[in-house]
Amino acid sequence: MSYQIYSHVLPSATPGTQRILKAHHFGEAGARPKVYFHAGLHADEWPGFLVLNTLIKLLKKADDAGLIQGEIIIVPVANPIGLAQNFHGYIPGRFAFSDGGGNFNRNWPQLGAKVEKRIKDDITDDSVENLLLIRKAIQNELILLPETTELQGMKKTLLALSMDADEVIDLHCSGEASMHAYVAQEFESHFKPLLALLGARVGLSEVETGASSFDETNVSVWRDLKGQYSNLIPWGSRSLTVELRGENDISNEFAQQDADALFSYLVLRGVVGGDLPVIDDSQVEYFPLDAMDLVKAPCAGIVCYHKAIGEEVEVGELIGEVVNLMDDDVDTSRYPLIARTNGVFFARVQRRLVVCGESIAKIAGKEHLAFRESGHLFED
Template identity: 30%
Template structure:
């Protein structure tokens, strides 16, 4: 058996602090394909952790019978630093409380960091070009001098993922249907993942504006391709953010279902030599993320929704009312919040008290919105 648990102790930024990161490896070390799978980078998003909890024994059992054809690296809870960010009984696992940075933002732009080191070394052999790029990234990571625990954690995660062929980052939304974020040039290649997850939407963007983890490696190879048009550089990493419903949807039943979907995805890719558990049901095809409206409030108030998840709306339809909480109409007046596009409701806010600028819903449409084109696409 190759199934093994590992850990790394991260010295804290204050005296007496140490945080332990756990991960697992399973499958042949010499396998041609490497899969990096992580959950809870936003440490308060636990459905992915539940899914990996159920996936680990499935992979362990398949390994015991010699059925694995890939090397799997799995981080069930990849951000132990974020697990500790609790304030007054509330988990603030989305942001680093030291600097306010979202844990899934500002990941490095790798190609500029290695451009000089690969200059003149890329040619007509795709496999050799990938190896050259990955070796340069690995050397760049090793040359860094991280100071804080957060910096050390990020470099460790990146070191694990940089040479993986498939990188899946498991997240969840607030209150939401299942969906995926990925790069447009990775579709329809990842349609099999969307099908096995049973997603309501796959939202694509080359650059959503925040330096998200799932964009790091596709951007590396995309920029390498554009800078070296005569080289045979493939898109050597399929990366995606998997949004497993909402934060409250951390249940065994969902975890079992989601683990089986991931397992069957790997089976379908030939990475596990077993039959799938069930026939696949096709999911909707990809949609540009720029066609998804993030509907926001213009003032504070109490949200009263008029729509359910998955409900179709037209531009101008009322998605929610905002009950006034100050002024002459306090606790009496209601202001309608209207959809700015036609589509379906992908997500809503679970916390119904909204301040000015709060995200109310994501509406997945078909047409790119002028206000979204080329802008910052994330809710953050």
């Protein structure tokens, strides 16, 4: 048996308080392939908690049977700081209240330039040796990251657990949505089997979002170095963000279904022994992130949708309307939501009271939209 649990204590934010990150480890340390999972980095997104709890059960059985061949690290609750934002039963959990605030999944430390400075004189023609060299340099840079504050400590710990993994799978969810994922353009074919196993029809293909999110940070070093050294540098890490449907899509049935899919993926990648899954990825389709229409609320009010999640829409089509409760004339108080692209209506906010100008729905399209600015593809 190789299963172990490690608790990582974060710096104390205030006297008498202490938070921990609990990491579940399977396999021998240093075994390959290594895959890292976590859930709840946005602490208001909870489906991944139950999915990873269920996956751990499956992996414990596999471990007892001697089937763990690589290394697996699972942090089922990645953001105890955000979970502590409990206001009379409401947990906002998406933005930090300290360290200048900001989205918990934005502006993670970027190590590319520092790593390149460490390794530039030692790069050889041997890509395997280069991979080991870079991983060592990343480790050395991670040690130097500050951990004075609770948030710094959390980010440093999660990166230390994940940045030497061959694959990083970050579990999130949307307000209301079909299963989908954000995948770096370079990894579309690699992760297509995972999307198929999860039943995701929509993959949002990224190049560079400008968000410095957790999953992007894990691959940014390799992307930066490959830009300079080309084929001398292999992909030492591949990552993606999986959106596990909507906030309320939480059940034992969904958790078992999704955990089974993740387990099958680990078998496919040789991390766990077993019969290879049969995969039909014909329903998986990638859509460029800069072609995704963010539907804006034209006014404040109550939103009513005419289209269901997963439906195809056409440019110019009415997908819903917002009722302005402050208009004098109730007969003309409904303002249309119009699709600006042909594609799939795959996500929307859960609450029905919306704020003027906010993005309340997403349509995955194929054609670049002029108002979508590369490098600023996420708004929050």
